Structures are given as structure tokens and as C-alpha cells.
Amino acid sequence: MSFGTIQRILGLLLMVASLTMLPPLVLALWLEEGSQAAFLMAFGGVLVSGALFWFPVRSQRRELRVRDGFVVVSLFWAVLALVGSLPFSLADHPHMSFTDALFESMSGLTTTGATVITGIDRLPRSILFYRQELQWLGGMGIIVLAVAVLPILGIGGMQLYRAETPGPMKDNKLTPRITETAKALWYIYLALTVSCALAYWVAGMDVFDAVGHSFSTVAIGGFSTHDLSIGYFQSTAIETVAVVFMLLAGINFSLHFVAWRSLNPLAYFRDSEFRAYMAVLGLAATVTVSYLYLSGTFERFGDALHHxxxxxxxxxxxxxxxxxxxxxxxxxxxxxxxxxxxxxGCAGSTGGGMKVIRFLLLFKQGMREISRLVHPSAQIPVKVGNKAMPERVVEAVWGFFATYIGCFTLMMLALLATGLDQVTAFSAVAACLNNLGPGLGEVGFHYSDINNTAKWVLTLAMLLGRLEIFTLLVLLSPAFWRR
Amino acid sequence: MSFGTIQRILGLLLMVASLTMLPPLVLALWLEEGSQAAFLMAFGGVLVSGALFWFPVRSQRRELRVRDGFVVVSLFWAVLALVGSLPFSLADHPHMSFTDALFESMSGLTTTGATVITGIDRLPRSILFYRQELQWLGGMGIIVLAVAVLPILGIGGMQLYRAETPGPMKDNKLTPRITETAKALWYIYLALTVSCALAYWVAGMDVFDAVGHSFSTVAIGGFSTHDLSIGYFQSTAIETVAVVFMLLAGINFSLHFVAWRSLNPLAYFRDSEFRAYMAVLGLAATVTVSYLYLSGTFERFGDALHHxxxxxxxxxxxxxxxxxxxxxxxxxxxxxxxxxxxxxGCAGSTGGGMKVIRFLLLFKQGMREISRLVHPSAQIPVKVGNKAMPERVVEAVWGFFATYIGCFTLMMLALLATGLDQVTAFSAVAACLNNLGPGLGEVGFHYSDINNTAKWVLTLAMLLGRLEIFTLLVLLSPAFWRR
Ligand SMILES: [K+]
Ligand SMILES: [K+]
Known part of the structure; x- marks a missing residue:
């Protein structure tokens, strides 16, 4: 393990992370909101601790290897969430406990969007902006994680994407590939954000809301500057913009890259995962709209349709x-x-959940098991597109699924043990592990009323989900630490 | 497909099944309970329809092949459930609708033990006996299914047991193997039943209850002759007998065979699945007893312990x-x-659920995925005992798990659509698919208050669970019916 190098990178990361306090600081000063002290202290504190981390090991430059990747990724996300919670802890309004501040920060960075804040409409704009910014930056991190890092680490079958991603491939070396891939994809991310903000603005949002919501839309984050979320605007135009950009942000960013470079939108439809993604959402929308209309939940078909x-x-x-x-x-x-x-969402997007490609593989392998019962001696490969999946990838996806369900089960039991009811516990874990945000029952509107232990379990759930479980789990295995 | 032969066997099966009406008929006549007409009509009706089925094809004797096995097994279970429902439909007390009667019969035969009857204590003894008998016969069928048929059909990795089961092995031929295996295991089943009945009687039950509960204990069925189930007796001795025989009945019957033939109880502990089974139950019991005592649910530690x-x-x-x-x-x-x-329970027992061996394989493969992340190029086999599992078995177990979860999800949504609440829907599907019986919420005591559609969904769930899902699912695949 290259601890020196990891510490150096962590120090640099902290120094860079301190910069994220500046835009809300400027906003706070400009609008004279009284929150400037919090952002200033956070900025200074993080910058100085970063420098202190970095200085003693500034000349350590060993090449990071694959195994370091697990530590770096887990550490980055945990430290950034901690750092990100500072303004929430330090500000007078909202006055948040450490638990709440960390929950909110983790929820932002992992683009979960679960909130413990009530009265969002009354928050200072600097804090509001900061929450949206956290999601946007989290989304940026996820793109790199999903497209460049996880495939190299081989998490849950994602080595599947290893050869397909743009950029040169150097075995066991993380840095060059990450830099290269990151650049290309961040341009797309930026382009999507700018288009989304413009579209929201044209559709009727003010500039502040348009920028803020574009951040949380392309990051598939879900934070809003209003308690009523997008419902606040009562505007079909704004809802339509949101739907289009949520759909776009849920697509594999490598696929955007391919489609935009070749200027050929048909490239999307050649991708099996994209087709499955649209099919699942299309089917769910058909069922939902019909059920809403037929059950009389909305009297007008138009309302059932757009909601x-x-x-x-x-x-x-x-x-x-x-x-x-x-x-x-x-x-x-x-x-x-x-x-x-x-x-x-699709793998390589900012979306959460188990990812469409894994679901597709699970489904196809389920079908294969049935075929095998009918033809016990046939060799039947699992194909995506017209490529046969290596058995190793298929097994990794199974392992991912079972471990996901296992973690879900244990965390649901933990929440029940803290006294939550079944509906709340079930939906809270689902909403946090899938990086979704809002749940059912007691956590339908927000997460502020549940107990602190539950909040900690859910903070862990958000991190586990975002790091695709294994990145964290592998750190608990003794074999990992053995030389 | 050997339809003629299948029809012949079905006819024979019906004629044999008609005999199950005789013991309760005798009981009804003896006790003058007024239910004799129902059993007599059921006996005659089933015998005659069996004969009508059998007669035209009585000389068809093609050897059954593996593929026929799926049809035969699914058809047997469905037809027996239908036949078994007749006395419930025909009797004056309880007066049951077709839906309720089929639910109760399916619940009996699949040894689920979910009931739609309230006021069990007031039922005629002939009906009570019949319910217990259904479970006992169902348990007999399950032993053969689990030890002899499913491994040959290759359902969900159970080909794993193919070579290990006693008895000669003729490829692709079902009948000789089933007969041979069945005999050996039924003796064990019978011995367990007799010992259990004696033990219950010695512990204080009357003869009727002792026999009835021994039927539903060794079958892992759970039907009782009292509304309060085993709680009716308020006897730690009876509870202890039940615990011992439930534990025994949950063990692979092939393992009983091996241990009893070699007169060596250590044979149990050499079996990985048995060790995992005891470990899971031991761990769960420790957690449960501690939680019950510490939370003050039971004031006396002794009560927390035995409950x-x-x-x-x-x-x-x-x-x-x-x-x-x-x-x-x-x-x-x-x-x-x-x-x-x-x-x-263990595979090859009368227990339900996904089976301990599959859970063990899922767990080991999850561990392997973590090891693979640490050592990406190592070849790591999944071992049970010290035998490496073929990848094919491991994959089949994954396929089984995912399909099980998939079926669970769809059936839970179906129950929610009929208007059940989340707790009831979740627990009812779990209790029926796992052939467990009692659920939570509205189905904690019994299943009589839920709507008819839900009962049908749950009847299907019991059958799906008992046939390990794939036996039924494969019949829906077009490839199965192609020549
Ligand atoms: K989200
Ligand atoms: K049962």
C-alpha cells in the first residue's frame, strides 16, 4: 500500500475541496446573509488541514496500483463528506447537529438527495447554493468513479466496460487513464449542465433556481431549493425539462461521448443497456399513468400523464x-x-441503484437457467448486444446482486431495531442504498424525524450504495491487508 | 412428450389419492360427525375420475424422460391440491368456498400450513385429521421430490446432489430411481413420525393430537388441531418434543440415511449444510432470546428462552x-x-425456503467475489466441504436466487394491488413462497380476512415455492414445448 502517496493525494484533495466553499462564501457576502463566517471557517480549516496533510509527504509520488484504488476511493468519499458537513455544522441557520450535518453532506455528495432539513424555502441562499453545488460535484466524482475507476477495480462485473471506454488503457495504473477519461466526460457533464440551466430558465425559473436545479438534475441528485421540490413551480414546461435531463443524465456518459463524437443519435439505440433502460421506464410509466387514471387518483388524464x-x-x-x-x-x-x-440508472451515469446493465444480465442469466433445464447439455452463452459475456463477469454480477440484497436486509433489520416501522425502514434503506432520496412512511417528506442511530445507518447506506458496496466491503477483508 | 403415459400415471395417482379419503371417512362414521357424506363423495368421485383417466391409456408404458418430469411434477401437485380440496368444499362444517378450500388444500399438501379456517378447535375431528393427513402425505411427496426428482431435473443447482444420493443412477430414466430412493427414505420418514407421535403422547398430548401433530411436525407443515397451535398445550415438554422433531425434519433425509445406516451420529457434523443449518438457527436463537429478555418482552429469562x-x-x-x-x-x-x-430447511428435507445449501453457496460466492477483487488473477473455486463446486452449479444457484427474489417482488406487488397493506403483503408472500405459513399484520393469525384474488396469488406462491419455482416456470418457456 502506498500510504505516503495516498496521504499526498488526500492533502491535495482537501486543498482543492476547500475551494468549493468560495462560491457560497461570495454569495453570502454579496447577499449579506450572515453565513459567511461558516464558509470562511470551513474554507480556512480545510485548506490548512490539506496543507498539513500534504506537506510532510509532498515528494511521495509512487504510481498508484489497483489495490490502492479501493482505499483511495473509500477514503476520498468519506473525507469529502466530512469536510462537506462543516458549513452545515458551523452555520447559525440551519443549526444542525454533527449527525444531521454529515447526513446532509453525504446525501449531497453521493447524489442521494435525502434531506434532514425542514423549511428549505427559508434557508439562506448561500446554504441553498452550497447544497446544490455538493450534488453537482458529487455527480462529477461519480462519472469518473463509474466510467474509469470501478471498471479497473472490477467491481460487480464492471470490468465489462474496461475495453470499451475511450482513452488509453494502462494495466494496473490508475492516474493517466483517470485524467484522460475525466476530461472528456466532464466536458459532456458541463455541456449538459449549461443546457439544463438554460432550459430551466427559458421554462420560467429564475437564474438562481435554474442553476441550482440544473446542478441537482444532471447529478441525479434531487436536492431542490424548495420544500415542494419541482412541484413548487406548478409548471409543465419545467417538469418536461426536468424529465428530459433526468433521462439524459441516467445514460452511460461513455455512450454520450460516442454518440456526440459521431454526431449520430442512433448510437444510443445500438446500446442494449440504453434500450433496456428506456423499456423499463416506458413500461413503468405506462402502468403508473394507467393506474393513476383508472383508480381516479387524478381525475384528468393529463394530470395522471404528467405526474x-x-x-x-x-x-x-x-x-x-x-x-x-x-x-x-x-x-x-x-x-x-x-x-x-x-x-x-445506466452504468457510467450519475444514477444510483444496481444499474440497468446488471439487471439486464440477471434477467438474461435467469432466462439461460430456464433454457438449460430444457437443454441440459447445450452450451448457452449470456449475450449483451451480440457479445458473449465472460462467465467471470456474469458471476461478479450475481455476487453483486446477492451482496446488495444482503446489505439491504441487514440495514433494514438495524433500522427496525432502532424502532422504525416496517414501511419506513424498508423504504429508507431502499432510498438511501439506491441513492434515490425520498422514501415512504415517516421518511416520505424528509428524514429529520427519525432517530440518530438510524441516520448513521442510512449515512453508511448512501456511501455503500455509491461505492457499489464492494469498494467498501473489500476493505473489511483480512486478505486485502495481507501483503 | 409422453402424454399417454402421463395420463395413465395421473389416472393411477387419482385412484391412489382417493384412498386418502378413507381414514377420515372411517373417523367420521365412527364419531358420527356428519362429515361422512363429504368424504364418501370425494372418495367415489376421485376414484371414478381416476379410472376414467386411466382406462383409455392403460397400456401406454413409455419410459418417462427428464423433460416429462417437469410436467408430471407440476401436474401432480396441482391435481392433488384440487382433489384434496373436495372434502373442504363438500362438508357442511366448515362451509368453505372453492377458493378457500383450494387454498387450504394447497397449504396442506405443500406443507405451508397457512390456514383460512377460524375456529379450528370446533371443527369435526374427521376434518381435523384430514388436514393433518394432507400435510403428512405432502411431506412424503416432498422427500421424493427433493431427494430424487429435483436433482435429476437439475433445478437451482440441485444436480449437486445427483451423485451423492443412495440408490442406482440411470441417466434420464426417472422411475426406477424414484422407486428405490423413495422406499429407503419413506422408512425414515415413517420412523420419525412414529417416534414423534410417541414422544408427543408421552409428553402429555392425547392420542389424536399426538398423531395429528406428529404428521404436521415431520412434514414441517405447521397445521395444528387447535387455534392456538402448540401454545394451546402450555407445556414445555411438548414444546421440546416439537423443537427436536422440527430440527430433525429440517435435515437432509439422505443425511439421515447415511447416519442411520452407519449408526454414526458424527456423520451429521461432517456435512457442511448441516453445520450451516445449526449455525444459522443457533445464531438466530441467541439474538432472539437476548432481545426478548433485554427488551422486557418476557420478564422471566426462562420464558424468553423457551419461546x-x-x-x-x-x-x-x-x-x-x-x-x-x-x-x-x-x-x-x-x-x-x-x-x-x-x-x-436443508435441501432434501421437508422444509421450505431457499434451502440452507443454496444460502451457503451464495455466501461463499460472495466471499469469493471479494477475494477476486483482492487477487484479480487468482483461480478461486467455491468449495463445500472440500469439494470444489462446478461453475454450473454455482450459476444455477444464482439464477435460483434472483428468480426467487423476482417472483417474490412481483407477487408482493400483486397483493398490494389487491389492496393489502405493505406489512401484510410482504409477510404473506414470504410466508407462502417459503412454505412457512403464518405471516404478520392481517395474516398473523390466519388468512381468512384477505380478499379472494390475494388468496389465489398466495395459492400460486405456495405451489411455486414448493416446486422450487423453476419446475413451474420452465413450463411457461416456449422452448420447452418445441420438439
Ligand atoms: K438521488
Ligand atoms: K410450514
Whole structure:
């Protein structure tokens, strides 16, 4: 393990992270909101600790190897969440406990979007901006993680994408590839953000809301500057913009890269994962809209249509915006939407959940098992597109699925032990592990009323989900630390 | 497909099945309970229809092949459930609708033990006996299914047991192997039943209850002749007998065979699945007893101990007897017990759930995935005992797990759509799919208050679970019916 190098990078990271306090600081000074002290202290504190981390090991430059990757990624996310919680802890309004501040910060950075704050509309704008910024930066990190890091680490079958991603491939060396890939994809991310902000503005948001919501839309984050989320605006135009950009942000960014470089939108439809993604959302939307209309939840078909589509895309991509109290919808709809969030976005997107490609592989292998029962001696490969998947990838996906369900089960039991009811516990774990945000029951509107232990479990759930479980779990294995 | 032969066997099966009406008929006549007409009509009707089925194809004797096995097994279970429902439909007391009668019959035959009858204590003894008999016969069928048929069909990795089971092995030919294996194991089943009945009687039950409960104990069925189940007797001796025989019945019957033939009880401990089975139940019992005592649910440690152990063994083996209203226990206990019922009994036992061996394989493969992340180029086999599992078996187990979860999800959504609440829907599907019996919420005591559609969904769930899902699912695949 290259501890010196890891410490050096961590120090640099902290120094860079301190810069994120500057935009809200400027905003706080400009609007004279009284929150400048919090941001200034956070900025100074993080900058100085970064420098202190960095200085003693500034000349350590060993090449990072694959195994270091697990430590670096887990450490980065944990430290950034801690650092990110500082302004929430330090500000007078909202006055937040350490637990709440960390929950909010982790929720921002992992683009979960679960909040413990009530009265969002009354928050200082600097704090509001900071929350949205956290999600946007989290989204940036996720893109790199998903497209460049996880495939190299080989998490849950994602080595599948190893050869396909743009950029040169150097075995066992993380840095060059990450830099290269990151650049290309961040341009796309930036382009999406700018287009989304413009579109929101044209659709009727003011500049502050347009920028803020563009941040949390392309990051599939779901934080809003209003308690009523997108529902606040009562505007079909704004909802439509949100739906389009949530859909775009849920697509593999490598696929955006390919499609935009070749200027050929058909490239999307050649991708099996994209087709499955659209099919799942399309099917769920059809069921939801029909059920909403036929059950009389909305009298006008138009209302069933736009609320239904919006909520399916928002929950299905794991964004978590709301235009309606979907958790009060009848019958199986709320639970079905939660189940769909387990599928989540495409791999290599900012979306959460288990990812569409894994779901597709699970489905195809389930079908293969049936075929094998009919033809016991046939060799039947699992194909995606027209490429046969290596057995190793298929097994990794199974392992991922079972471990995901296992973690879900244990964390749900933990929440029940803290005294939450079954509906709340089930939905809270689903919403946090899938990086979705809003749940059902007691956590339908926000997470502020649940106990502190539950908040810690859920903070861990958000991190576990975002790091695709294994990045963290592997650190608990003794074999990992053996030389 | 050898339809003629299948029809001939079905006819024979019906004629044999008609005999099951005779013991309760004799009992009804003897006790002058007024239910004799129902059993007589059922006996005659089934005998005659069997003969009508059998007669036209009586000389068809093609050897059954593996593929026929799926049809035969699914058809047998469905037809027997239908036939078994006749006395419930025909009797004046209880007066049951077709839906209820089929639910009760399926619940009996699949040894689920979910009931739609209230006021069990007031039922005629002939009907009570018949319910217990259904479970006992169902358990007999399951032993053959689990030890001889499913391994040959290759369901969910059970080909793993193909070479290990006693008896000669003729490829692709079902009949000789089934007959041979069945005989050896039924003797064990019979011996267990007789010992269990004697033990119950010695512990204080009357003869009727002792025989009836021995039927539903060794079958891991859970039907009782009292509304309060084993709790009716208020006897630690009886509870202890139940715990011992539930534990025994949850063990692979092939393992009983090996241990009893070699007169060596150590043979049990050489079996990985047995060790895992005891470990899971032991751990769950420790957690449950501690939680019950520390939370003050029972003031005396002794009460926490015997209720805790009883309920863990009863739910963990998927028997479903109760001595306490466990569904009102605090915190995570009810949900944890339900989760443990997913693990269920050992393969080759009368228990339900996914089976301990599959759970063990899932766990080991999850561990392997973590090892693979640490050592990406190592070849790491999944071992049970000291035998490396073929990848094919491991994959089949994954496929089984994912499909099980998939079926669970869809059926839970279906129940929610019929208007059940989340706790009821979740627990009802778990209790029926795992062939456990009692659930939580509205289905804590019995299943009579839920709507008819839900009962049908749950009847299907019991059958799906008992046939290890794939036996039924494969019949839906077009490839199966292609020549
Ligand atoms: K989200
Ligand atoms: K049972």
C-alpha cells in the first residue's frame, strides 16, 4: 500500500475541496446573509488541514496500483463528506447537529438527495447554493468513479466496460487513464449542465433556481431549493425539462461521448443497456399513468400523464424530485416505484441503484437457467448486444446482486431495531442504498424525524450504495491487508 | 412428450389419492360427525375420475424422460391440491368456498400450513385429521421430490446432489430411481413420525393430537388441531418434543440415511449444510432470546428462552407452529424471523425456503467475489466441504436466487394491488413462497380476512415455492414445448 502517496493525494484533495466553499462564501457576502463566517471557517480549516496533510509527504509520488484504488476511493468519499458537513455544522441557520450535518453532506455528495432539513424555502441562499453545488460535484466524482475507476477495480462485473471506454488503457495504473477519461466526460457533464440551466430558465425559473436545479438534475441528485421540490413551480414546461435531463443524465456518459463524437443519435439505440433502460421506464410509466387514471387518483388524464411520467422518471433514474405526494398514491405504485429504483440508472451515469446493465444480465442469466433445464447439455452463452459475456463477469454480477440484497436486509433489520416501522425502514434503506432520496412512511417528506442511530445507518447506506458496496466491503477483508 | 403415459400415471395417482379419503371417512362414521357424506363423495368421485383417466391409456408404458418430469411434477401437485380440496368444499362444517378450500388444500399438501379456517378447535375431528393427513402425505411427496426428482431435473443447482444420493443412477430414466430412493427414505420418514407421535403422547398430548401433530411436525407443515397451535398445550415438554422433531425434519433425509445406516451420529457434523443449518438457527436463537429478555418482552429469562428457541426453530425450519404471538414481538424480531425463513430447511428435507445449501453457496460466492477483487488473477473455486463446486452449479444457484427474489417482488406487488397493506403483503408472500405459513399484520393469525384474488396469488406462491419455482416456470418457456 502506498500510504505516503495516498496521504499526498488526500492533502491535495482537501486543498482543492476547500475551494468549493468560495462560491457560497461570495454569495453570502454579496447577499449579506450572515453565513459567511461558516464558509470562511470551513474554507480556512480545510485548506490548512490539506496543507498539513500534504506537506510532510509532498515528494511521495509512487504510481498508484489497483489495490490502492479501493482505499483511495473509500477514503476520498468519506473525507469529502466530512469536510462537506462543516458549513452545515458551523452555520447559525440551519443549526444542525454533527449527525444531521454529515447526513446532509453525504446525501449531497453521493447524489442521494435525502434531506434532514425542514423549511428549505427559508434557508439562506448561500446554504441553498452550497447544497446544490455538493450534488453537482458529487455527480462529477461519480462519472469518473463509474466510467474509469470501478471498471479497473472490477467491481460487480464492471470490468465489462474496461475495453470499451475511450482513452488509453494502462494495466494496473490508475492516474493517466483517470485524467484522460475525466476530461472528456466532464466536458459532456458541463455541456449538459449549461443546457439544463438554460432550459430551466427559458421554462420560467429564475437564474438562481435554474442553476441550482440544473446542478441537482444532471447529478441525479434531487436536492431542490424548495420544500415542494419541482412541484413548487406548478409548471409543465419545467417538469418536461426536468424529465428530459433526468433521462439524459441516467445514460452511460461513455455512450454520450460516442454518440456526440459521431454526431449520430442512433448510437444510443445500438446500446442494449440504453434500450433496456428506456423499456423499463416506458413500461413503468405506462402502468403508473394507467393506474393513476383508472383508480381516479387524478381525475384528468393529463394530470395522471404528467405526474405519472415525471414520478416514474424521477424515481426510476433515482433522482428523487417530486411533483406530487407519490408516497400517498394508491395500491402498489409507491412500492413498485421503489422497486424500480433498485434497477436505477445506466452504468457510467450519475444514477444510483444496481444499474440497468446488471439487471439486464440477471434477467438474461435467469432466462439461460430456464433454457438449460430444457437443454441440459447445450452450451448457452449470456449475450449483451451480440457479445458473449465472460462467465467471470456474469458471476461478479450475481455476487453483486446477492451482496446488495444482503446489505439491504441487514440495514433494514438495524433500522427496525432502532424502532422504525416496517414501511419506513424498508423504504429508507431502499432510498438511501439506491441513492434515490425520498422514501415512504415517516421518511416520505424528509428524514429529520427519525432517530440518530438510524441516520448513521442510512449515512453508511448512501456511501455503500455509491461505492457499489464492494469498494467498501473489500476493505473489511483480512486478505486485502495481507501483503 | 409422453402424454399417454402421463395420463395413465395421473389416472393411477387419482385412484391412489382417493384412498386418502378413507381414514377420515372411517373417523367420521365412527364419531358420527356428519362429515361422512363429504368424504364418501370425494372418495367415489376421485376414484371414478381416476379410472376414467386411466382406462383409455392403460397400456401406454413409455419410459418417462427428464423433460416429462417437469410436467408430471407440476401436474401432480396441482391435481392433488384440487382433489384434496373436495372434502373442504363438500362438508357442511366448515362451509368453505372453492377458493378457500383450494387454498387450504394447497397449504396442506405443500406443507405451508397457512390456514383460512377460524375456529379450528370446533371443527369435526374427521376434518381435523384430514388436514393433518394432507400435510403428512405432502411431506412424503416432498422427500421424493427433493431427494430424487429435483436433482435429476437439475433445478437451482440441485444436480449437486445427483451423485451423492443412495440408490442406482440411470441417466434420464426417472422411475426406477424414484422407486428405490423413495422406499429407503419413506422408512425414515415413517420412523420419525412414529417416534414423534410417541414422544408427543408421552409428553402429555392425547392420542389424536399426538398423531395429528406428529404428521404436521415431520412434514414441517405447521397445521395444528387447535387455534392456538402448540401454545394451546402450555407445556414445555411438548414444546421440546416439537423443537427436536422440527430440527430433525429440517435435515437432509439422505443425511439421515447415511447416519442411520452407519449408526454414526458424527456423520451429521461432517456435512457442511448441516453445520450451516445449526449455525444459522443457533445464531438466530441467541439474538432472539437476548432481545426478548433485554427488551422486557418476557420478564422471566426462562420464558424468553423457551419461546425464543421454539419460535426461531419453528420459523427458521419453516414449520410455522406458534407458542406466542411472535408477530407482536418488538423491533426487528418478526422481520428477522421472516428473513430467516428464506434460508429455510436443508435441501432434501421437508422444509421450505431457499434451502440452507443454496444460502451457503451464495455466501461463499460472495466471499469469493471479494477475494477476486483482492487477487484479480487468482483461480478461486467455491468449495463445500472440500469439494470444489462446478461453475454450473454455482450459476444455477444464482439464477435460483434472483428468480426467487423476482417472483417474490412481483407477487408482493400483486397483493398490494389487491389492496393489502405493505406489512401484510410482504409477510404473506414470504410466508407462502417459503412454505412457512403464518405471516404478520392481517395474516398473523390466519388468512381468512384477505380478499379472494390475494388468496389465489398466495395459492400460486405456495405451489411455486414448493416446486422450487423453476419446475413451474420452465413450463411457461416456449422452448420447452418445441420438439
Ligand atoms: K438521488
Ligand atoms: K410450514
Amino acid at each position: 405519472g411520467i415525471f414520478q416514474v422518471v424521477s424515481i426510476g433514474t433515482t433522482t428523487g424530485f417530486t411533483t406530487a405526494e407519490y408516497f400517498h398514491w394508491p395500491g402498489f405504485l409507491p412500492v413498485m416505484l421503489l422497486f424500480i429504483s433498485f434497477i436505477g | 425464543g428457541i421454539f419460535q426461531v426453530v419453528s420459523i427458521g425450519t419453516t414449520t410455522g407452529f406458534t407458542t406466542a404471538e411472535y408477530f407482536h414481538w418488538p423491533g426487528f424480531l418478526p422481520v428477522m424471523l421472516l428473513f430467516i425463513s428464506f434460508i429455510g
